[in-house]
Amino acid sequence: MMRFRTAKAVASAALIGALLAPISAAADGVTVGQTFIAAGLDPAEGSNGWALVSHGIGEQLFKVSREGEVVPNLAASATLNGDGTWTVELAPNRFFSDGTAVTAETVAMALNRTGESNPSARATAGLLTFTALDEDTLTVSTEQPTTILPSILAEWAFPVYRMDGEAPVFTGPFAVTTFEPGATIEMTPNTFYADAETRSDVTVRRIADGQSLALAFASGELDMAFNLPVETLAMLEATEGETVTFPVAYQYMMWMNTRTPALADPQVRRAIDMAVNRADLVTAAQAGVPATGAFAANYPFAAPGPLPFDPAMAASLLDEAGWALGSDGVRAKDGERLELVLYAYPQRPDLVTFQPVVRAALAEIGVAITTQVTESPSDVAGSGAFDLFLWAQHTAPAGDPGLFLSLFFETDAARNYTGWSNPDYDALIAELRAEGNPQARIGLALRAQEMIAAEAPVSFLVTPEWHVGLSPALAGYEPWGSDYYVIRPDLVAAE
Amino acid sequence: MAGALGLVGRLALSWLAVVAAAFLLLRTMPGDPIEMFLDQMSVQSGPEIVAAYRAAWGLDEPLTWQFLHWLEGFVTFDWGVSFETGRPVAADFAARLPYSAAIGVGGMTLAVIVGFLLGYLAALRTGGAFDAISRGLAVAGQSLPAFAVGLVALWVLGVELRWIDAFGGGPVERIVMPMLLVTFFSVGAMARLTRAGFAEVKRSPYFRTALAKGRSRPAALWHHGRAAGALTLIAGLAPELAWIIGGTAVAEIVFGVPGISERVVQAVSHRDYAILQPYIALLALWVALVLHGARGVRRALDPRIP
Numbered sequence: 001m002m003r004f005r006t007a008k009a010v011a012s013a014a015l016i017g018a019l020l021a022p023i024s025a026a027a028d029g030v031t032v033g034q035t036f037i038a039a040g041l042d043p044a045e046g047s048n049g050w051a052l053v054s055h056g057i058g059e060q061l062f063k064v065s066r067e068g069e070v071v072p073n074l075a076a077s078a079t080l081n082g083d084g085t086w087t088v089e090l091a092p093n094r095f096f097s098d099g100t101a102v103t104a105e106t107v108a109m110a111l112n113r114t115g116e117s118n119p120s121a122r123a124t125a126g127l128l129t130f131t132a133l134d135e136d137t138l139t140v141s142t143e144q145p146t147t148i149l150p151s152i153l154a155e156w157a158f159p160v161y162r163m164d165g166e167a168p169v170f171t172g173p174f175a176v177t178t179f180e181p182g183a184t185i186e187m188t189p190n191t192f193y194a195d196a197e198t199r200s201d202v203t204v205r206r207i208a209d210g211q212s213l214a215l216a217f218a219s220g221e222l223d224m225a226f227n228l229p230v231e232t233l234a235m236l237e238a239t240e241g242e243t244v245t246f247p248v249a250y251q252y253m254m255w256m257n258t259r260t261p262a263l264a265d266p267q268v269r270r271a272i273d274m275a276v277n278r279a280d281l282v283t284a285a286q287a288g289v290p291a292t293g294a295f296a297a298n299y300p301f302a303a304p305g306p307l308p309f310d311p312a313m314a315a316s317l318l319d320e321a322g323w324a325l326g327s328d329g330v331r332a333k334d335g336e337r338l339e340l341v342l343y344a345y346p347q348r349p350d351l352v353t354f355q356p357v358v359r360a361a362l363a364e365i366g367v368a369i370t371t372q373v374t375e376s377p378s379d380v381a382g383s384g385a386f387d388l389f390l391w392a393q394h395t396a397p398a399g400d401p402g403l404f405l406s407l408f409f410e411t412d413a414a415r416n417y418t419g420w421s422n423p424d425y426d427a428l429i430a431e432l433r434a435e436g437n438p439q440a441r442i443g444l445a446l447r448a449q450e451m452i453a454a455e456a457p458v459s460f461l462v463t464p465e466w467h468v469g470l471s472p473a474l475a476g477y478e479p480w481g482s483d484y485y486v487i488r489p490d491l492v493a494a495e
Numbered sequence: 496m497a498g499a500l501g502l503v504g505r506l507a508l509s510w511l512a513v514v515a516a517a518f519l520l521l522r523t524m525p526g527d528p529i530e531m532f533l534d535q536m537s538v539q540s541g542p543e544i545v546a547a548y549r550a551a552w553g554l555d556e557p558l559t560w561q562f563l564h565w566l567e568g569f570v571t572f573d574w575g576v577s578f579e580t581g582r583p584v585a586a587d588f589a590a591r592l593p594y595s596a597a598i599g600v601g602g603m604t605l606a607v608i609v610g611f612l613l614g615y616l617a618a619l620r621t622g623g624a625f626d627a628i629s630r631g632l633a634v635a636g637q638s639l640p641a642f643a644v645g646l647v648a649l650w651v652l653g654v655e656l657r658w659i660d661a662f663g664g665g666p667v668e669r670i671v672m673p674m675l676l677v678t679f680f681s682v683g684a685m686a687r688l689t690r691a692g693f694a695e696v697k698r699s700p701y702f703r704t705a706l707a708k709g710r711s712r713p714a715a716l717w718h719h720g721r722a723a724g725a726l727t728l729i730a731g732l733a734p735e736l737a738w739i740i741g742g743t744a745v746a747e748i749v750f751g752v753p754g755i756s757e758r759v760v761q762a763v764s765h766r767d768y769a770i771l772q773p774y775i776a777l778l779a780l781w782v783a784l785v786l787h788g789a790r791g792v793r794r795a796l797d798p799r800i801p
Contacts, residue, residue: 045581047536119547123540183753207751219653221663378530394537403539414541
């Protein structure tokens with residue numbers, strides 16, 4: 001009886017001990033938590049291509065480097081031919097994760113399949129047709145002429161793969177072992193990728209809520225927590241590891257509708273542009289850096305900045321434009337008060353946070369602002385039914401400035417929300433479109449930004465920053481490239 | 496037979512009216528799914544790509560034709576593919592249903608069992624400890640935000656005490672915490688409903704007769720009150736059960752469980768009609784079945800119910 005009681009007591013103590021013991025934080029391999037995960041493994045469907053590259057599973061022929069330049073990846077080079085087609089040479093000794101060599105034929109088969117089924121692969125130059133010339137050489141013909149094929153091939157829609165029956169096989173540093181849609185991807189190092197022996201297994205977990213993501217990192221379940229909410233950073237100060245902040249290319253800006261009578265005058269737009277203190281916006285968002293132009297500072301075509309903040313000059317510009325300050329603090333001209341409606345959208349909470357800051361800044365120079373929030377930003381912006389519109393946009397998703405500068409600012413362009421029109425600008429963009437030399441393109445993009453700044457159909461405000469939690473095992477890993485390259489070949493856990 | 500056919504006909508018509516109204520409401524919601532997708536994916540494109548997506552997603556047809564096309568697909572189990580992910584909707588739902596069902600059904604079952612017992616104990620001694628506990632749980636269930644309670648549970652159990660591995664475990668480990676969250680928010684209401692049924696019996700002459708015959712209060716109340724307690728519980732439970740699949744979004748989002756509710760929330764923010772429409776159709780069917788089923792059970796338990 002005594003022995004039975006002793007055994008029961010030991011068992012109870014063991015059970016209690018097991019329940020009270022902290023769960024071991026360190027498991028084999030690396031666990032990455034993020035708010036998104038690939039929905040499927042077929043890059044031709046939905047937005048899978050983007051997630052697969054972001055997870056380190058897929059790779060494109062070209063990629064965007066940390067410095068914001070388009071550089072060869074699975075390709076060695078791309079050359080524009082006299083007839084408008086391109087010749088792409090593949091890099092030697094590149095393999096799929098099953099050991100099959102990357103050949104021109106497999107690349108052509110995959111990218112033609114993607115182009116046929118995924119409209120996003122046809123967004124920049126229409127349908128691309130790939131033809132294998134030999135083992136390592138492809139020709140690419142494009143539906144619309146382009147001088148920037150490497151940049152197009154760096155877009156998220158173009159990861160290279162081969163279909164093994166129904167299952168796609170990729171070339172990235174990690175290969176999928178198990179996949180639970182919407183929840184988890186378990187990966188092992190691709191043994192046919194350089195330096196595979198230095199990498200550990202990686203598990204990607206989707207944790208949709210940012211607060212839960214932060215708690216999972218604090219509990220030691222994650223080695224990397226990607227894109228933590230800024231308000232959780234203070235809590236994580238006591239957590240083992242570090243939080244790293246890095247700039248991302250989703251620029252915050254404010255469209256100014258040139259069809260609004262008051263905003264038809266460039267002087268009024270310039271006054272508004274220089275009345276907003278970008279440092280105040282950074283403080284309000286608790287992250288980011290003041291924008292210098294259309295592009296984040298790491299891109300070679302980013303404007304040098306800084307953009308002016310001068311409320312006194314802004315006020316005098318409005319005086320010159322005939323907008324006289326009234327006794328109620330609001331300017332008026334020919335009986336019309338300078339009252340504008342400022343839109344933002346909740347999908348980007350920072351923009352809603354900016355609204356009162358912008359309103360207060362513009363009130364200082366006598367511009368009355370009414371704020372509105374819409375859940376349909378594209379509809380409202382596209383309809384032109386706004387005066388000012390706070391906006392977030394990745395301005396160079398494939399490392400080239402041309403598309404943004406064209407699509408949003410050329411006369412009658414599809415997303416020219418502001419209605420701005422400048423024949424000199426249009427001519428400059430036509431030149432940019434025809435120019436293939438990267439250095440020359442940088443110069444043209446800088447000139448285009450100067451022209452935009454001079455007439456201010458938009459006010460570039462803030463380059464946002466994201467926050468990443470890293471456990472000691474991943475100390476030194478540097479996130480870059482927004483959410484396009486979260487897991488890269490250099491994701492190596494410390495011994 | 497004629498009555499059964501009439502019931503099925505009424506159910507089918509109600510279902511059709513609900514899904515048609517939902518179809519129209521979804522299409523009139525502000526926000527174009529194509530623009531949202533292109534914005535989210537930073538696809539800088541012109542109208543031809545928008546048109547290509549509109550055609551690929553079947554949004555270029557007249558609304559009536561879209562509805563009939565969808566209806567035909569739904570009844571033949573061809574539910575199409577998600578706009579956002581390109582994944583077949585039926586496969587997505589099938590993979591997620593076990594999580595949502597386990598959380599919803601498991602959480603509610605636990606709430607019913609614990610709530611019934613708590614309600615009985617609360618009725619046994621009005622104003623006693625169990626009465627206070629059940630009232631406290633009911634108030635907490637109505638007033639505390641589920642999101643905050645879930646996050647606090649994560650923080651205390653996962654971060655401070657490190658008793659749970661909320662995100663890292665297998666499927667079973669992953670559903671325990673969200674299931675308990677569902678239980679926490681339902682158990683108080685279940686207990687108070689049950690208590691009301693038992694309390695009514697306590698006031699009845701036959702209960703006093705049973706006591707006079709020498710039965711103890713607990714035994715008499717259990718013997719004579721459990722059917723009444725069950726009846727009031729079922730009446731209150733039916734609407735709760737109707738939302739059991741899909742009403743657990745907070746639990747799924749906080750604990751990172753890939754269930755249907757979490758997917759639906761995601762689909763709303765992307766205006767993914769391909770996900771939302773069959774979800775609403777299934778929900779409408781489920782609600783109708785649960786409400787009619789509960790009515791049948793109550794009739795069986797109490798023939799006086801018309």
